[in-house]
Amino acid sequence: MIAAVGSVLCVVIVVMGAAGDVYTALGDSDPGRLTSLAFGLVRTLANAAATVTAGALAFGVFVVPAPPRRTQLTAHAYAAVRTASTAAMVWCAAATAAIVLSAADASGQTFSVALEHLGGLVSATEEPKAWICSAVAAAVVAVVARATLTWTTSVLVLLPALAGVLAPVIAGHVANGAWHDVATNAMAWHVPAAAVWIGSLVALRSYLRRPGSSVDVVLRRYHRLTAVCLVVLVLSGAVAGAVLTGPAGLHGGYVVLLLLKLFVCVLVLLLRARWGARRPLAAELVAVGLALGASTGLTHLVPPAWSRTRPSAQETVLGYELPDPPSAAELVLGWRFDLVLGLGAVLLAAAYVVAVLALRRRGDAWPVGRTAAWLLGCAVVLVVTSSGVGRYAAGMFSTHMVAHMSLNMLAPVLLVLGGPATLALRVLPAGPRWWVTALLHCRATRLLAHPAVAATTFVGSFYVLYFSGLFGAAMRLHWAHQLMNIHFLISGYVFFWLVIGVDRAPRALPHLARLGLLFSVMPFHAFFGVILMNKQTVIAEYFYRTLDLTWVPDLLTDQRLGGGIAWATGEIPMLVVVLALLRQWAVADRREAVRFDRATDTGHDDRLAAYNAMLAELSGRKN
Template sequence: MSRAAVVASAVSVVCVAVVVFWAGDVHAALGDSDPGRLTSLAFGLVRTLANAAATITLGALVFGAFVVPAPARRTKLTAHAYAAVRIAATAAAVWVVAAAVAVVLSVSDATGQPVSVALSHLPGLVAATEEPKAWLVTTVAAGLVAAGTRMTLTWVNSVLLLGPALIGVLAPVIVGHVANGAWHDVATNAMVWHIPAAAVWVGALVALRGYLRHSPGATSPDEVVRRYHRLTTVCAVVLVLSGGVAGAVLVGPARLTGGYVALLLIKLAVVAVIPLLRARWGTRRPLGVELVGLGLVLAASTGLAHLVPPAWGLTRPSPQETVLGFELPGGPSAAELVLGWRLDLVLGLGAVLAAAVYLAGVRTLRHRGDSWPLGRTVAWAAGCAVVLVMTSSGLGRYAAGMFSTHMVAHMALNMLAPVLLVLGGPITLALRALPPGSRQWVTALVHCRAARTVAHPAVAAVVFVGSFYVLYFSDLFGEMMRFHWAHQLMNIHFLVSGYVFFWLVIGVDRAPRTLPHLARLGLLFSVMPFHAFFGVILMNKQTLIAEDFYRTLDLTWLPDLLTDQRLGGGIAWATGEVPMLVVVIALLHQWARADRREAVRFDRSADHGHDDRLAAYNAMLAELSGRRN
């Protein structure tokens, strides 16, 4: 272990210990029992170890996939990429153990029981508390990554491992302090940006130090360092902005004094200063200092997770603020729906960024002298606008508390936005606008085995339609609506499942499994009745879906929940047919245009004396004649 790593570890341990013993009994302010200083200290240290291992795992995978020089084809890992994956494998093994220990310690910390009692009643206590469940999810995700990184030798598999790694990194955070109180929706969304950015920075730094130490003869170390600096500069900006937003929510209108505020300011200041030191000292000299600084940042994050946010002691949130993060004081008037915006920092901001990146790609083509159809640009921009409106406008706010409005957002995210987005052809644009190396990333991911499985027509159709029935006709919908992160996951599922299905049916981009137009039409007609049946069932359902959730909100201006649910069923039935009609028209248009192209190609061949069909027929006759002889 290098001297900088030892110093960073020591700084982290000292910082966590100081915060735990200086803060005293933080549980009394919440009306909970104190498990004792030693338990709190052990949990703080284990949490720090788990967070450090998680960040190294995620960041090293990113470093190996996107920072080090890549092979001409995205197949086998290069030696440098494999070394980064091995760093991730070692860190993931530590992560599994630390996360498993954190399950027990988080039970003790959350319930105020000694560790021995927590162990003896572990299953029941884990089921009754949220943070231990999250650490259990992290343990499973870390285990998958640890096993995968030990076995993978291909670039695509190392990229796919980023999925479970990201889940494991986020799980304990999105159910922690940011998930409680007023404005918790904004704080949770901010942390979805904050935590991955921190993980990529820390892990990429560790992988970079290993790369420079063990690859003295590398052909392009300066280019690797420059890529690392570009990547981590973006991470620093995201960290400061997202950390400031989440910190503002958790601090609230309190005075900027106290240990919590001091720790938050130290964390943000260190993150902001490191890029400045890097610019002043050069490209490689501050790497050790950078590692120590990031160790302090990780320890400060653990300390903030231990302390009680000042905003919790200022006001008592209402039931609506507790569940949703905000109030819905009146019915959804036209003014509220149009003007009552609350930017969704995940899907809403993501839609804005997606539109900006797409337009940047179009601009790159035009600067190069190439053309790009205006209709595709309009379709993509319209799809992004639908996502933005349905998640961030007043309609998006009321969708969290009213079933009928929720169904409007659901249908738009699942059927309208995906149709527009697939007509934009983003993969084709990426293949034309990106440099050759990056194009290979896109091609490898689109045609990998996982993509072929997800884009199988049977899988796409079952997920697209079946998720309606599984979600709404079981207890799953009511459980997911209780948590902001689960509600976001639901919206993401609507959008992605719709995109994959319509990609196969009318997508401009070439899918991993291409279908003839007749099969596409059959696939579309096979799912249309199930959408209609779903709406009809909702309109005639006599019992409330997610009744406990909607009763908890206590919306006095919405006394008849069953009528609102039936209205939602009518919306599902009516709005589901219009996008399907648009899709049928688009598919028939594409089919006719493909037939015209084929006819032109055939006529052109015939004009030159070439007839492919006649040649094939003659070849068949010659083969039959040869067999007889």
């Protein structure tokens, strides 16, 4: 551990000492060597503590074996979660200090001046806001992880931990310049993978000091989990590095640090293959230090791509140009692959097919209709995020509405008909199968899947997003745009899960209640489209004016077209849902009739038995 800390500090100090003036090249003021070095060290501490927090949580809930059908953490899992809580306290303190230091670094002020004008500096720059989010996430994780004794809470608190780790990164270098959409998407995979690898390694070292009876199982799970993380690290790091270095940037200190990170990850994989399970752990700690130090150095240096080209207004906002209006050929063939939702759709489709094939090899059947529905739903997500539709959705309101309605209405309908949870419960081994069951029945899922909450989120988000100014703010930032799309998909999935989902919901509704729930939200979708078609002001006008798409001469006309699309495309999926619900209702009634006939034929009538039991009880009371 000492060697790992020493390697981190050596790399950070050497890089920041040898970098020289990195501010003049960006047109910024130099805050001074002391402020710059302090920010680098504090950022390194915050990143290290954040990764230990997230990774230790992942180790405690996914690597340490849990007793079957128990929600309480085992002693070893609890120790890992407490490690995460302690690291989160350090993370919160370092992130709080980084708020002021990042404001000073971005504005070229000393620490004292930045502290005096902190409010104005935070509102004017993005990175201090990201550190505020990181500090809040750390505080939440520190409190909840310290108090929890249950597996499900530990899993759920992993979400804010990963979000807090990711926030300062996606607000940094990757969020600027041409192709920043690709770089940001790549880092959305890169940072969580790094956190899980590094933090679970630290937790594993602590575990091996007090091993239990499941050492071999823990080591096997650890190596499987982190091997996937290392592969993701190499691939996503190469993509983000290619964007930030540019086509002719294969020289200089930035590239050296980038290659060092990639080399460390590949080296760890090779050491594992050669040495086996136990011996590479000490070497991995040193590798972790080198990787963390290189990461901090990369955030301090100027990416080579920035010094070679000056991005246009469209590249600055979107990451790419939209020089021509959307033709049919451009919408179909003009792909820009989305590394978050597009790649996620491909991976989910592949995992589903693998699970179905595993069932068939076992001799079990799985309905073809469910497989077709799932694959079609994944295809919808892939097309509307990665094809020309996805490219133009970021610049045109009308095309955005096509993507919105597809992600919120069409894709979820198809996905819930695929029954992924039912398939997972039939295919997965005992441990992961218990994980799925626990998450499906935990309090958080029951709350989100409450009919009132699901319906309000499904419909209310339309009005809150588009009529409050949030839409314009979200469209300016790629990560916020992605978060908006993910919200559309999840809120639609949860609502249609309650209405026509194959998987059993935490609160099973009778078919008549499902139909009523569906009819209760249908008018609000229609009203939303009508309001858009009649609105006299442009939503997110500043954003669309900044893009300056000359082939969209009238923003209000395009917005009204989007309203018409929202109204028309919202009704078609609803009709499909009504038909699917009525069919499920009819099938359920037939099954109930068959069950009743069988019971009658064998002389067992549940309803008659219940009636006789009631009469017997009343007779007993009279006596």
